[in-house]
Amino acid sequence: MSTTTGVKTVTATAAAAAGPSVTWQMWVPCxxxxxxxxxxxxxxxxxxxxxxxxxxxxxxxxxxxxxINAYFFVAYTLGNPLWGSILDYVGLRIGMLLGVAIWTLASVSHGWMTAFxxxxxxxxxxxxxxxxxxxGGVR
Structure with missing residues (x-):
């Protein structure tokens, strides 16, 4: 009988050490x-x-x-290591929000442009x- 209780204790302890089960909130960043x-x-x-x-x-x-397409790809290529450093410095959440804000403003500004x-x-x-x-995705 004490063996069964010991097994239950070990199993409960192992389950508690494993942490919480996967919830939907864990999928939001993904x-x-x-x-x-x-x-x-x-x-x-x-x-x-x-x-x-x-x-x-x-x-x-x-x-x-x-x-114009080439400028985009050069800026994107140079932006990857730049953003890696920024994300290390300010953190993932703030860095991603900053990047998406720049991205959004740039997207909107395309509609206003009429010259090269x-x-x-x-x-x-x-x-x-x-x-x-x-x-940001790798991090």
């Missing part, structure tokens, strides 16, 4: 990062689908349009803001 990743991929590809409309409405040449320089700056700012996605 879903938030999945949403950020999806939106980031969407923003990277949507410009190609909108190219004919953008070229017609803004008067940009195909070469200028390609340069402004559109290139908006696209580069979008790349910098979206650069938070990968280091």
């Amino acid at each position: 879903l938030a990062m999945a949403a950020c990743s999806w939106l980031s991929f969407f923003h990277r590809t949507i410009l190609a689908a909108l190219a004919p409309t953008i070229l017609n409405e803004t008067g940009l040449t195909a070469q200028q349009f390609a340069s 320089v402004g559109f290139a700056m908006a696209r580069a700012l979008l790349g910098i803001g979206e650069g938070v996605t990968f280091p």
Whole structure:
């Protein structure tokens, strides 16, 4: 009888040491990062689908349009290590909120741009803001 009680005690102690069971709140950060990743991929590809409309409405040449895309990808590439350092310094929550705020402002600013320089700056700012996605998701 004491053996059975001892086993129950050990089992209860092991269950208590394992911590709480998985709850839905533990999935919220995963879903938030999945949403950020999806939106980031969407923003990277949507410009190609909108190219004919953008070229017609803004008067940009195909070469200028390609340069705008290049500015985005260069800014995104440089933003990844930059955001990694920022996330280490300010923390994941504040850093991600800052990155998404920059990203949102850059997305909104695309609608106001009618010339090459402004559109290139908006696209580069979008790349910098979206650069938070990968280091934030890994962390």
